[in-house]
Amino acid sequence: MSDLKNKLLKDEYRDEKDVSKFPVLALLDITEDEYNFLKGLQLETIENLANNWNEHYDKIAKKIPKERINSWIAASRLLSIEETEKITAGAKIVMVGIDNAGKTSLSIALKHRGALSQLFQKLYALTPTRGLLRSKIEVFGMDVHLHELGGQNIYREDYLKNPQQYFVGTDIILFVMDVQDKDRFEESFEYLKQITNVTNALKLKVPWKIFFHKSDPEYELDEKTTEIFGSIIDYMTKNCSYFDPARDLFRTSVKIRSSILGAFSHMFRKISLIQEGVDEATKNVAEQLKADFFGLYDFRSNVCFAQFALKEELIDIAHNAYYEAIETIVNMREPFLRIRRYTLDEEVNEVFILRDLRFGGDRYIMAMLTTDEEMARNLDQDAVQEIIEEKLRDWIEFRGYATFPIE
Ligand SMILES: Nc1nc2c(ncn2[C@@H]2O[C@H](COP(=O)(O)OP(=O)(O)OP(=O)(O)O)[C@@H](O)[C@H]2O)c(=O)[nH]1
Ligand SMILES: [Mg+2]
Structure with missing residues (x-):
């Protein structure tokens, strides 16, 4: 207390x-x-x-x-x-976008723990979502209700006709667009406009996020694509008061696992009103551990809620290393510790450390990157747990999550 x-x-x-x-x-x-x-x-x-x-x-x-x-x-x-001792309810995220954009794939990819090939098998077998599909992900004790709106034309009509049924009480609207499907850019943009029109008419002040999805590593954007991106950004900036391209746009691909984890984690950190406190506490932890990156991941959803990175590029490295490491953990119920070395440039060696942590009856996964090999080798696990508990426990246990103001 x-x-x-x-x-x-x-x-x-x-x-x-x-x-x-x-x-x-x-x-x-x-x-x-x-x-x-x-x-x-x-x-x-x-x-x-x-x-x-x-x-x-x-x-x-x-x-x-x-x-x-x-x-x-x-x-x-x-x-x-x-x-x-009342814990707040959760948050609601509505995912929209035309059929085949990759909405269902995104929510599956975020949570997937196994090998990438297994993930692709799952995604390959996907069929179109029929209307509203609800699921729940747990992010540091906050229940995030994910509502996917199946994007086939036959369903879209209903969302537009009865928007209050689908969008009232939403904390974030996430629009997913397939960047590889050029023939359907116009249709996709049109749908985005329709949704913004109905939500604006309802006076919903919901923050928007846009995923330019299927931005696969080998896929190169052409002029037409960058042009339409530009128009979408212009349109959103003008028509949605909560949209800020610097913060609300993400390029994602199931082939770059860090892109999805990074985007969702960023979103969830933003909807928790305690981000500043968490950031400060996380930075403290990183400093004490001499870590260039420190992240605390939710055991169930994989979302990284507390995060500190000395350099921007370490975030992707850590998120990818995280998935790679948990892939090899056969029994997640048992305590684990994984250490491996990453060479970044010629000179810099970062040691990646991953281990599970428990406090307050819940389970988290800690990941850190450090260049201090000495420290990594002699890591005192109990001391690490203590530092994290001391700095972060309050923030995590008393998750004062709140939602954005909604009318
Ligand atoms: N290349 C590539 N393909 C992807 C990616 N994400 C998803 N896909 C593929 O896109 C297809 C459609 O994905 P879904 O997730 O079912 O699309 P959806 O938006 O849920 O579609 P509806 O449920 O009809 O609205 C699947 O065959 C996936 O394998 C990606 O990042 N890159
Ligand atoms: Mg779907």
Whole structure:
């Protein structure tokens, strides 16, 4: 209890009881002015903010940067959850795109643990999804409900006619487009426009993500393709207030496993309002372990929730190494440790370490890359577990996940 209070509250409030009745001013990084502003919106206490932020989010966002608001909301939710022991519900992601775009393949590829050849066999046997297909993936205790909308023409009509049935309560809309199917670019783009029109008409302020899927390693984009990408980006930027190409576009392929893991992990980190805290804590862990990359993966979904990378390019290397390593683990129920060496350029050797971790009854997989061979060789596993627990446990156990504001 006190741990969380130490992290989130100003000194003078740390010893008090009944946190949820505290004024939001008690939160570590909130100023008097900001507090008065929230008070004016009837968001005076931690409890008010935790429960009613949704209603006023837009108004607050006009004055205060979203990162700040999100961190306050997350903090107040964490503190209230801790008091009431209520864990929040989950998130909902709707996947759309025309038939054969690769929606079902994406959700299968993310979770697949075996060899790549086995994955391809599974994907080869796929048949078109008939209407709405629900599945659930667990991401660090958060239930993410994945709703795939089968993209064949006969089903699309219904989504467009009854959009409220499919899109209300959605945290993310994920549009999947097959970059290799040039003959159907127009059709795909048209469908994207139709969906944005109906969701905009419903005044849903849902963040969009676009996957330019089947961006296989050997596949080269031609001029026509880059042109249509450009038009899609322009269109989305103009028509969807939450769309930012720098953040919301991904090139994915089932042949590059890191691309899918990376894209989903990025998305899930974004929908948790505690990202800032997790990032900070993860960086601390990496520093203590002298790791150039540190990632904590969910044992069930493979999603990497806590991630730190000294260099951007290490992320893909680590994600790929992660899949490669878990492929060889026959019995996932038993504890495991995998160490292998990667030569990046001529000179740099990165040692990849993968092991399972348990805390709070749940299971995670830790991966790290380090150039410190000495450290890797003498890795004290208990000490590693301790460092991770100390820094990350609160964030993971009190997952104050929240959803984006939805109307
Ligand atoms: N080359 C390549 N093929 C892929 C990739 N991902 C999926 N595919 C293939 O694309 C085909 C269609 O995939 P699905 O996942 O069934 O497509 P879908 O979007 O779910 O289609 P509907 O359910 O009809 O809406 C399958 O034959 C996959 O093998 C990829 O990254 N690269
Ligand atoms: Mg499908």
